[in-house]
């Protein structure tokens with residue numbers, strides 16, 4: 001009597017489809033709870049550990065929802081990988097399948113047997129059986145028939161040709177096809193989410209001295225910003241500003257007559273987050289600015305700060321949208337130890353724990369309103385002080401209508417919170433760059449950002465400074481430190497930015513904090529953008545290199561190399577497919593020169609240690625050869641605090 005094959009816990013089919021093992025899939029964020037990030041048109045590397053029992057030959061492929069397959073290649077130690085490309089921004093997914101490759105195993109083993117002089121008559125019968133299982137589409141039927149004939153005639157050599165291997169890899173039978181249990185979610189962004197250069201200015205400061213700036217004044221500043229090579233122009237909030245508890249200069253708790261107030265204290269009788277400050281102009285003026293910027297390939301980014309001044313119209317219209325204290329008064333906002341006396345807190349959840357749905361919907365509509373006015377880049381103020389489900393919902397809702405929307409998270413908070421915000425959908429994240437200054441700190445931080453799992457979902461935006469952060473390093477660095485910090489921000493990260501004044505090496509600070517003296521957050525600021533000592537040439541140069549060198553796009557290609565001085569950060573950005581290879585030396589010490597030895601990474605090009613490689617100095621334009629691996633270089637804070645080299649390896653030169 002045969003044993004009972006009605007297995008209680010699995011069907012036979014199921015057991016067949018689980019014979020292969022596919023594990024440690026990458027990218028896969030929290031088991032698929034969150035989408036990994038990709039960029040439309042950029043290759044996404046997919047990999048997994050794939051193996052099966054015995055000494056069989058295996059094969060695997062990444063499968064997209066349209067059924068298209070990209071074959072994975074064996075890398076090492078049961079790791080397989082390939083690249084796939086998504087063309088359109090929006091939600092996407094992939095699956096992975098693996099199978100036993102019957103023909104591959106047959107060909108490998110038969111070749112060995114023939115080489116050992118063994119008889120392969122039975123193997124030829126096996127070949128005929130495998131060929132009979134192949135399913136040839138019209139165009140390949142003839143080739144398959146030829147293989148069947150060869151098997152019948154005992155022509156092993158024809159069966160073992162590379163052409164036969166390729167044909168059978170395409171159409172040969174797949175045994176025990178195993179598929180990962182769930183598709184892997186991916187969010188596909190447009191390129192600017194991963195590769196952008198932001199310039200921040202206060203529109204109210206864009207006018208001539210002594211007058212409140214307007215959107216029309218900003219139109220006149222567009223050429224300046226575009227000429228520096230930026231592609232996103234970002235404004236702190238542009239809405240009506242409250243007068244109750246208005247802050248005065250230098251964060252004074254009382255404003256003096258004429259003080260303009262913090263633009264983050266949003267809301268006045270003229271309106272809230274969907275109105276513009278009357279002194280800036282009208283919505284029509286704003287639309288004109290967006291259009292003029294677009295003509296210069298500049299995208300406008302707005303600050304979405306969920307702050308209400310006590311004068312915000314919603315306070316009367318929607319009293320239940322605000323947090324209240326037991327005595328019925330509204331709670332003022334804070335980000336301890338900072339206190340924001342000029343703003344109050346919104347209420348995200350009701351007392352019964354359910355979302356304050358009308359308020360959530362109203363915030364969504366703010367984003368949609370500005371998207372309707374051509375704004376698809378949003379810098380979100382303090383997102384970590386608002387609930388995560390709220391952001392996840394908002395981002396999903398906005399993206400459903402605008403898959404190209406970009407959300408930059410301004411969360412200077414604990415690392416895991418920053419990462420969670422990136423997982424739930426923020427496309428870009430502010431980082432700790434402004435506080436990472438030594439070679440060790442920078443290398444360690446960049447290694448984390450580029451190689452750990454967070455690289456699959458978190459995209460740093462390296463701002464050199466912000467209206468809130470006047471970096472300690474620059475208080476005493478002088479111009480050399482401004483130059484190197486800008487060059488590093490722009491070359492270590494795909495996204496970078498600066499807040500206006502950095503290009504003029506502004507360093508007046510308000511001790512003991514890393515804040516600006518006479519901060520523009522509380523007053524208009526008029527600058528001479530041509531004042532001597534600026535670093536505009538450095539900014540133009542690095543933004544031009546970013547635009548022209550494909551190696552600058554995906555920051556995960558960053559590699560550090562050896563330089564014999566701990567004050568010199570030495571790194572490379574290579575894009576082999578595009579033939580773009582850059583090396584950077586940056587002198588971190590803004591006060592003293594360095595003369596050091598460094599290694600040209602000839603090994604990256606398969607060249608021997610005594611090989612030679614062509615190089616162009618991107619600062620001065622001269623080209624020459626580096627012969628051999630070891631070289632010396634001098635950097636001087638005042639003459640040349642950094643060097644950028646473009647390599648031309650021998651193949652590329654030919």
Ligand SMILES: O=P(O)(O)O[C@H]1O[C@H](CO)[C@@H](O[C@H]2O[C@H](CO)[C@@H](O)[C@H](O)[C@H]2O)[C@H](O)[C@H]1O
Pocket residue numbers: 247251262263264265266305307335338339340341342343381382410412467468521
């Ligand atoms: O709390 P962070 O350091 O992340 O700063 C962000 O949010 C602050 C609150 O929106 C904002 O603070 C500024 O606006 C406040 C409200 O008007 C005002 O009380 C603060 O003095 C002013 O700094 C900060 O600019 C923003 O980046």
